[in-house]
Amino acid sequence: MERVSEGSGVGVKGKIFIKVDKEQYAPGDLLTGSVFITIAEPIHCKELVVIVNGRESVSWDEGEPSTTIPFEKELLHHKIPLCSSSSSYEPGDYEYQFTYHLPSALPASFNVENMYHGPLERVRVDIRYTATAWLTAEGASVSYLAAAQPFVVYVPAAALAPERPIDGMVSENLRFLCCFNRGTCRVKAQVASNIHTAGEALQLHFQVDNSASQSSTSAINVELIEEITLMDVGNCTGMKIPTIISTQAFPGVPAGIRTESQVVMLALAQPSGPSGASRDVPLRATTTSQHFTSSHFVRITCKPFACQSITLE
Helix, strand or coil: CCEEEECEEECCCEEEEEEECCCEECCCCEEEEEEEEEECCCEEEEEEEEEEEEEEEEEEEECCCCEEEEEEEEEEEEEEECCCCCEEECCEEEEEEEEEECCCCCCCCEEEEEEEECCEEEEEEEEEEEEEEEEEECCCCCCEEEEEEEEEECCCHHHCCCCCCEEEEEEEEEEECCCEEEEEEEEEEEECCCCCCCCCEEEEEEEEEEEEECCCEEEEEEEEEEEEEECCCHHHCCCEEEEEEEEEEEECCCCCCECCCEEEEEECEEECCCCCCCCEEECCCCEECCCEEEEEEEEEEEEECCCCCEEEC
């Protein structure tokens, strides 16, 4: 889908627009677009360029009074000249095309805001890309026209690690009130593939084997979780910030019983606003960059009566 953005300016009578030909690009793709300029009076142009920029930012508020802790990294900065320096423009309309091969190792676009974890408040994590057209005019004062157009970078499934099934199992010796042996409970789960497309549904098979236990489980919860791990951010490096995307509850399992394999369908989507106010949107992609990594996993939790919980991730 074509996207056109109108810009603004100082000291130049005219307008500037920039268009990128697609909304989304994969790393290594050819970024293409156009710049449109309307000039209302003659000017001498010092420079007309498109700057393709990518920037990562991680920040949060901390302490009392609140202090913002920012970390930023420029992922991409490339200047594309559109005309020779010191060009003259008469009143009229002008159009330029531009192309640029995006680097092959760019991380995917990403945005999440207002996460809370321990002492960190309003955690913001962002990777964004823009193409900005700049026309700078010669003169004693600052004179320019500028327009910016964001675009999305996504990582196609073919560029990810080899596809494989995922199997997990946990077995716990149950202790009533942390003291008396109540037998063993085992939880098994399987997912057909470790790679899924956002917006689809993940099919999970799980089974609870409580046949060697003397304690019934009161409930079974299956949660889809997004986890962001902070990287290279000082004292908070390695901190994990989990967000529960969705939860499904299942009946507990009586003592001495092994359930048949149960199937859970987990939508890889999340609410885009307050409940009922908007439709779900696809999950953010798994991403690795300088200051954070994001991942997704499923957590199954069983709660035997008066015993420790059993968790499989």
